Amino acid sequence: MSLSPSPADDPRTLVSTEWLGHHLKDPDLRILDASWYMPGTPRDARAEYEAAHIPGARFFDIDEISDHRSDLPHMAPPVEKFMARLRAMGVGDGHQVVIYDGSGIFSAARVWWLFRLMGKTDVAVLDGGFPKWQAEGREVEDLPPVIRDRHMTVTRQNHLLRDVTQVSHAAKLGQAVVIDARSPARFTGEASEPRPGLRSGHIPGARNVPFGAVLKPDGTMRDPAALRRVFEGAGVDLSKPAITSCGSGVTAAVLSLALERIGHRDWSLYDGSWAEWGMYEDLPVETGPARP
Structure with missing residues (x-):
């Protein structure tokens, strides 16, 4: 098996399993x-992490490392909470971070965005994630990592996040294009939302x-x-400018990562996404295909 990194590898956005294998130690x-x-x-x-993970990996709990003051799911955490949780995992200044998930590229992009939001740029998503790593027969373990504390400093990049008021204003005036990562049936309103109480569209x-x-087969x-x-x-x-959105701010980050990969850096993520927009009766909703 070749351990040579791909020329497409970028430690600030996306790295291959070959790259990670080369740098694992x-x-x-x-x-x-x-x-x-x-x-x-x-x-x-x-449970899946505890059964098998890439050697040295720590588990990042998206629901726990979030803003529990909000009724919306896994909203971006306060700076102090992010710093405390990451320090407890032994992640801090000067580290190159690689994030993966059990689906391929799904929730890992959300955590990539969180690091970007906190001013950290030496962070990448593992292309193909754990499924590709395992399919290639690469090393896994079930041992907890050895944690060594590392100081972390954070400079929040507020331009990477949009709230409902900002999105409403931008959409109304056409100042930015909102890109929705949900399925076509949910986008058009033909399918009901998985979260109860939300309008469709x-x-x-x-x-x-x-x-x-934005993914290959x-x-x-x-x-x-x-x-x-x-x-x-x-x-x-x-x-x-682009504003990415989805159901609850997870797969929107996959689109943000894709925009970054093509050099379109004027983007932000609507953290509340449809879990918030679909809840408010006074916000306008469209159904059917995107208008011309």
């Missing part, structure tokens, strides 16, 4: 298992790029040229 590498599954999915992310003027559209991310075609084919005006 680096002293300043920290690996996080950020697996998370939709409610009702018959998988237990922490999408933010007026939004474009639909289901997060799976093997679960790895498409190359930048193909990613650009996906966005443009969905009617996304890449000359405008």
Whole structure:
């Protein structure tokens, strides 16, 4: 098996299993298992981590490392909580962080975005995630990592996050393009939302790029040229700022990662996403396909 990293590897966005295999013993590498599954999915992310994970990986609990003052699911945590939890995992300044999940590229991108939000740029998602790592017969273990405390400093990058008021204003004035990562049936309103009490449909003027559209059949991310075609084919005006959205702010980050990969850096993520927008009766909702 070749351990040569791919020329497409970028330790600030996406790295291959070859890259990680090559750097696995680096002293300043920290690996996080950020697996998370939709409610009702018959998988237990922490139990899977405890049974087998990439050597040295720590478990990042998306639901726990969040803002528990909010009624919305897994909203971005306060800076102090993020710093405390990461220090407790032995992750801090000067570390190169690689994040993976048990689906391929799904929830890992959410944690990549959280690190970016906290001003950390030496962080990448593992392309293809744990499924690809295991399929290649690479080393796994079930041992807890040895933790050594490392100081962490954080400089929150508020331009990477949008709240409901900011999204409403931008959508109404056409100042940014909202890109929705949910399935076409949820976007058009044909399918009910998995969370009770939410209306169906999408933010007026939004474009639909289901997060799976930016992935290849093997679960790895498409190359930048193909990613650009996906966005443009969905009617996304890449000359405008982008706001990514989804059901609860998880798969929106897959689109954010894809935008970063094509060099479109004027993006932000709507953290409340449809879990928030669909809850408020006074916010406008469109159904059917995206308007021309």
